[in-house]
Amino acid sequence: xxxxxxxxxxxxxxxxxxxxxxxxxxxxxxKSVARWSSQSEWLGLEIHGLEDGQPGDKTGIVDFSAHFTxxxxxxxxxxxxxxxxxxxxxxxxxxxxLNRNKEPVVKGPQPGRNDPCPCGSGKKFKKCxxxxx
Numbered sequence: 001x002x003x004x005x006x007x008x009x010x011x012x013x014x015x016x017x018x019x020x021x022x023x024x025x026x027x028x029x030x031k032s033v034a035r036w037s038s039q040s041e042w043l044g045l046e047i048h049g050l051e052d053g054q055p056g057d058k059t060g061i062v063d064f065s066a067h068f069t070x071x072x073x074x075x076x077x078x079x080x081x082x083x084x085x086x087x088x089x090x091x092x093x094x095x096x097x098l099n100r101n102k103e104p105v106v107k108g109p110q111p112g113r114n115d116p117c118p119c120g121s122g123k124k125f126k127k128c129x130x131x132x133x
Contacts, residue, residue, distance in 0.1 A: 001062040001081065002045060004094065004120065008033075008066075009042035020122055021084060021093045028122035036070075036116040043067040043074070053092070059084050061098065066120075077118040097121060097129065 007015040017028045046065045053060020059082060066077040080098040085091075097119035111118055117128035124130075 001047065001064055001083075005042070005045040005064075005066055008037050008040075008120070011037045013037070016120075016122060019091070019093055021086075021095045024095065024121065024123075027127060029116060029124050032114060032116040032124055033122055036111075036118075040068040040070050043069065053083060057085065059095075060092065066118075075118075077120075079119050081120065094120065 004016060004019055006012075007019075011034065013030055013034055016033060017025055017030070020028060044067045046067070048063040048065065050063070051061040053062070061080055061082055063080045064078070066079075068075055068077070078099070082095040082098050083092045084095050086093050111125045111130070115125050117123050117125045117130065119129050121128050
């Protein structure tokens with residue numbers, strides 16, 4: 001999770017895509033993610049809790065908040081992210097955000113329909129967390 005946050009902060013788009021589950025990569029909107037990454041000032045990552053995700057586990061969940069500003073407005077993106085261990089690559093990949101259809105993911109201004117989803121999926125907001133709205 002920390003590496004993915006750093007990748008957003010540094011604009012390392014290939015890393016963000018490569019650490020997504022293979023079945024979700026088709027929805028990765030590189031242009032929107034690049035715009036969101038570069039137009040945000042990244043203020044920090046806060047890990048609230050972990051479930052599983054240890055050596056030998058097949059899945060893990062990270063409960064986190066990413067703090068950033070966009071257009072001078074402070075925002076907090078809170079998420080419970082599901083990761084899966086891919087034994088062939090020997091790496092953990094992001095699968096999905098588990099807190100959709102509940103309370104808003106972002107505290108602050110709502111992203112536009114074509115903005116990247118603040119859950120970090122790489123999809124446009126309208127095809128991800130915004131689809132439930």
